[in-house]
Amino acid sequence: MTHLPHPDTSNMRVACAVITASDTRTPETDKSGQLIQELLRNANHTIEAYTIVKDEPEQIQEQIKLLGQSHNLDVLLINGGTGIAPRDTTYDAIEKLLEKTLPGFGEIFRFLSYQEIGSRAIASRAVAGTYQQKLIFSLPGSTNAVRLAMEKLILPELVHLVKLITER
Numbered sequence: 001m002t003h004l005p006h007p008d009t010s011n012m013r014v015a016c017a018v019i020t021a022s023d024t025r026t027p028e029t030d031k032s033g034q035l036i037q038e039l040l041r042n043a044n045h046t047i048e049a050y051t052i053v054k055d056e057p058e059q060i061q062e063q064i065k066l067l068g069q070s071h072n073l074d075v076l077l078i079n080g081g082t083g084i085a086p087r088d089t090t091y092d093a094i095e096k097l098l099e100k101t102l103p104g105f106g107e108i109f110r111f112l113s114y115q116e117i118g119s120r121a122i123a124s125r126a127v128a129g130t131y132q133q134k135l136i137f138s139l140p141g142s143t144n145a146v147r148l149a150m151e152k153l154i155l156p157e158l159v160h161l162v163k164l165i166t167e168r
Contacts, residue, residue, distance in 0.1 A: 012159045014074045016040050017049035017067045021060055021080040021090045022141065025052055032079045032139075032146045039150045040077075045158070048073055055081040057093035064097055068132035074162045076134055077154070080141035082125045091125035094138050098129035102161075105137065109149055116148065135161055 018040075020033040027033075030052060037047050049067060053059045060078070067076055081090030095101075105128035113121035126149065128137045135158075139149045 011044070012162070014040075014045040014158050014162050015048045015072055016045055016075045016077060017070075017073050018047060018051075019060070019063055019067075019076060019078045020052045020141070021055045021078060022052060023055050023087060025080075025141075027052065031143045032141050035143055035146050036077050036079060036139075036150060039147075039155065043155050043158070055087050055089050057089045060090055060093035061097060064094070064131060064136070068134060073134055074166070075158065076131075076136045077139065078136065079139045079146055082127075082138055082140045083123050084125070088125075090138055091127055094127060094129075094136060097131050098127070098136065099131055101127065101129040105153060109139075109153060112148055112152055113145065116144070130165055133165055135165065 018033050018036050020030050022030070025033070033050065033052070037050065040047060051063060053063050064076060067073055078090060078094070081088045106126050109126045110121045110124055113124060124140055124145070126139055128135065130136065137149070137154055139146050
């Protein structure tokens with residue numbers, strides 16, 4: 001029997017930014033970015049920014065640094081570029097900026113992915129951590145992977161994690 005943590009009693013609305021790292025997606029074809037926004041809104045959180053950047057480390061870092069300066073944001077959710085193909089550079093850009101990492105996120109995400117897609121889950125470099133008192137989640141670009149991460153890991157813990165990094 002699994003012991004579940006006590007639920008958050010707060011109706012806190014978390015202010016989020018969604019970034020899609022892709023060389024080919026547009027706002028119209030960005031199904032994963034659209035899904036992240038939909039799931040966040042359905043959970044009563046807000047989308048304060050949405051952008052698509054090329055899967056170039058400098059552009060990804062520039063966007064994170066820019067959004068990291070915003071006092072109105074709590075969370076950055078990035079999708080795309082977490083694999084090992086030559087153009088998958090999101091992990092490489094993010095890991096250099098993270099002040100603290102949440103290793104459990106990537107570990108559990110890959111475990112859950114393994115249950116759905118088998119051994120191909122080892123190629124994911126999904127990662128989470130903090131930067132400038134903001135949570136950062138980096139997810140694969142696959143819509144199924146985004147749904148899995150959002151529904152099973154991120155949304156259930158989002159308010160709790162934001163409270164942890166913003167409490168003094």
